[in-house]
Amino acid sequence: MKSLILTLTAVALVAGNASAGDVTGKITLKGTPAPEKEISMDPACGAMHAGKKPTTRFYVADASGGLADCVVYLEGAKGGAAPAAPVVVDQRGCEYLPYINSATVNQTIRVMNSDPVMHNVHPTPAVDGNKEQNKAQLPKGAPLEFTFAKAEKFLRFxxxxxxxxxxxxxxxxxxxxxxxxKDGSFKITGVPDGKYKLVVEHRKGGRVEKDIEVKGGAKADLDITAK
Ligand SMILES: [Cu+2]
Structure with a gap:
């Protein structure tokens, strides 16, 4: 994946006097997924991929098996205000970058258009309380901003x-x-000490989980098996 834009902003949670740390680790892909499918773009978009065939991005792994685009979280965690910095998603070469993102409720999701073509940004939430919107965006047009009030996994744009x-x-x-x-590594910052269920969800590969204990941080590696 080119120019992965890191969208996660560190926010330290204040939890009484307890200390906090980072939960880090690496997700590794096991097994061999089906080949990605070629995407046949229209001429204006295809021209931005000269000499390369764009494909689906269902499994993006590096040479060591590090699997990108896994959503990693502490199930049932509480608190933490929406970071002031937005999650930034660009449209470049008629693809959304990054493909997979995470956000906190009411955090701004800012969608850019770096392309010389018009896009129409259309989030299609499935959870009550999250609003469907449909906004045209001119070539290299002004950013569009979205927020969602309710938790929802893999809310589609x-x-x-x-x-x-x-x-x-x-x-x-x-x-x-x-x-x-892109190397499969992740970092969840500002995790108060305690026991948690660390969950990894990959849109195609499904879910794995691991019980962890955080004491000034923790480290956990998990595998996702290709389906
Ligand atoms: Cu478009």
Whole structure:
């Protein structure tokens, strides 16, 4: 994945006098997924991929198996206000970048258009209280901003101009979440000491979980098996 934009902003949770730390680790892909499918773009979008065939991005793993685009979170965690910094999603080459994101409820999700073509940004939430919207965005147009009031996993954004364009934002009612980077590593910052269930969800590969104890931080590696 090129120019992965890190969208997660560190927010330290204040939990009495308890200390806090980072939960870090790496997600590794096991097994071999089906080949990605070629995306046949229209000429204007295809021209931005000269010499390369764009494909689906269902499983994005590096040479060591590090699996990107896993949503990692502490299930049932409480608290943590929405970070002031937005989650930034760009449209570049008629693809949403990043493909997978996480956000806190009421955190601003800012959608950019770096392309010389028009897009139509259309989040399609499935949870009551999250609002469907549908906004045109001119070539290299002003950013659009969205917020969602309720927790929802893999809330889909699509583009009504380009039917292959999707991005997913998992929205949490706490701030203890992250998305694995292109080497499969993740970092959830500011986790108060305590016992947690660490959950990893991959849109195609499903869910795995692990009980962890955080004492000034914790480290946990997990595997996702290709389906
Ligand atoms: Cu589009």
């Amino acid at each position: 699509k583009c009504d101009v380009h039917p292959w364009m999707f991005s997913y934002v998992s929205v949490f009612d706490h701030s203890l979440h992250a998305v694995s980077g």
